[in-house]
Amino acid sequence: MASALPKTMKAWVVVKNGPATSANLALQSTRPPPTAPTGSNILVKVTHAALNPADIHFINVLPTWLPFRRVATPGLDFAGSVVALGPAVPAETNLKVGTTVCGALAVAQVFFGAGSLAEYVVVPASLVAVKPERFTNAQAAGLMGIAGQTASLMVQHAALKAGQRVLINGASGGVGSVLVQIVKGLGVKVYAVCSGANEEMVRRLGADEVIDYKAHDPVETFLAEKFKDEPFDIIFDCAGGDGLYTQSPSYLKPGCKFITIVGGPSQGVIPFIKHKLRPVFLGGTPRPFHLLGLSPAGNFARQAAKYVEEGLIKEAPIDSEYSLEEVVQAYERVASKRAKGKVIIKVAEE
Numbered sequence: 310m311a312s313a314l315p316k317t318m319k320a321w322v323v324v325k326n327g328p329a330t331s332a333n334l335a336l337q338s339t340r341p342p343p344t345a346p347t348g349s350n351i352l353v354k355v356t357h358a359a360l361n362p363a364d365i366h367f368i369n370v371l372p373t374w375l376p377f378r379r380v381a382t383p384g385l386d387f388a389g390s391v392v393a394l395g396p397a398v399p400a401e402t403n404l405k406v407g408t409t410v411c412g413a414l415a416v417a418q419v420f421f422g423a424g425s426l427a428e429y430v431v432v433p434a435s436l437v438a439v440k441p442e443r444f445t446n447a448q449a450a451g452l453m454g455i456a457g458q459t460a461s462l463m464v465q466h467a468a469l470k471a472g473q474r475v476l477i478n479g480a481s482g483g484v485g486s487v488l489v490q491i492v493k494g495l496g497v498k499v500y501a502v503c504s505g506a507n508e509e510m511v512r513r514l515g516a517d518e519v520i521d522y523k524a525h526d527p528v529e530t531f532l533a534e535k536f537k538d539e540p541f542d543i544i545f546d547c548a549g550g551d552g553l554y555t556q557s558p559s560y561l562k563p564g565c566k567f568i569t570i571v572g573g574p575s576q577g578v579i580p581f582i583k584h585k586l587r588p589v590f591l592g593g594t595p596r597p598f599h600l601l602g603l604s605p606a607g608n609f610a611r612q613a614a615k616y617v618e619e620g621l622i623k624e625a626p627i628d629s630e631y632s633l634e635e636v637v638q639a640y641e642r643v644a645s646k647r648a649k650g651k652v653i654i655k656v657a658e659e
């Protein structure tokens with residue numbers, strides 16, 4: 310152990326299931342910090358956490374009556390410095406006391422109540438990326454957390470080729486704003502769907518063309534008209550909405566993938582059953598439907614960091630930053646579904 314840990318730490322806890330409001334969440338200042346890491350775990354002093362829509366879902370549904378969730382801390386994404394290493398942390402990780410790391414906790418860890426909205430977390434060394442120098446801890450918590458990892462998963466699944474033309478729906482959100490940059494960096498032409506208010510940011514991130522879904526409502530009708538003779542090679546959906554998929558034969562090439570991250574087990578199984586399992590002769594849409602679910606993992610965090618190092622990810626869009634005391638307001642911002650990039654919590658100075 311490099312330095313003595315305090316006897317208590319601050320951490321948010323879920324006191325009751327429901328929306329992420331002050332009725333259901335409380336900041337406690339007397340939580341016991343984790344004990345010294347064992348095996349190949351590391352102890353991280355968290356400086357920043359980034360929030361995700363999934364946190365809100367977990368606060369709502371993971372039962373607080375379970376014995377190990379009576380004082381469960383929410384939060385997946387984190388950045389901070391290593392303060393202690395377990396005896397079996399492999400030397401090839403190059404992790405040392407003082408290394409700044411970032412990533413997202415495994416869902417199981419959050420399920421068992423040890424989330425990232427705390428001053429300290431214990432994390433398997435395999436789950437983290439070393440923070441790229443170019444970005445601050447606040448930016449890294451968002452980029453190498455769920456958003457950057459999900460964007461990396463989507464790109465991996467798509468097997469993109471330079472010169473292709475791709476539509477990205479929800480391009481201004483946490484995931485979309487990273488995805489636009491990676492896809493553009495791979496030499497692909499990016500058509501981004503977002504509201505007009507976010508056009509400037511999305512163009513700066515790399516979109517070649519921006520489609521304002523508010524000015525063209527319903528957007529699928531507009532896409533069918535505009536792109537019927539020039540259909541896309543892939544559609545990435547980071548916002549949801551049935552119509553974009555069911556109408557896709559009008560603007561997505563035959564045999565080409567519709568890849569969505571909205572509608573997984575955490576958001577209802579209906580789209581999956583309707584779109585994945587219903588055959589075309591029973592009214593199914595004749596385009597391959599791929600619903601992806603991220604299991605946070607070190608290889609995705611490190612892939613996002615690699616995209617940073619290779620210059621594909623140039624920017625870390627941050628919507629807003631809040632103090633640890635302001636987590637409820639920060640979750641309100643996430644729940645609004647209007648965030649431009651990530652909502653960040655500053656837990657401590659870098």
Ligand SMILES: NC(=O)c1ccc[n+]([C@@H]2O[C@H](COP(=O)([O-])OP(=O)(O)OC[C@H]3O[C@@H](n4cnc5c(N)ncnc54)[C@H](OP(=O)(O)O)[C@@H]3O)[C@@H](O)[C@H]2O)c1
Nearest residue numbers: 362459479481482483484504548570601602603646647648
């Ligand atoms: N399956 C998985 O593993 C996985 C992983 C991560 C996230 N997700 C899910 O993916 C979705 C996006 O996540 P996120 O973190 O990027 O969310 P987010 O940051 O909260 O997304 C907010 C953004 O969505 C845009 N938006 C809202 N409605 C839209 C619409 N109808 N059309 C186009 N854009 C719209 C908003 O832009 P405007 O203000 O301009 O409308 C805003 O910029 C969420 O549903 C999340 O739960 C799934």
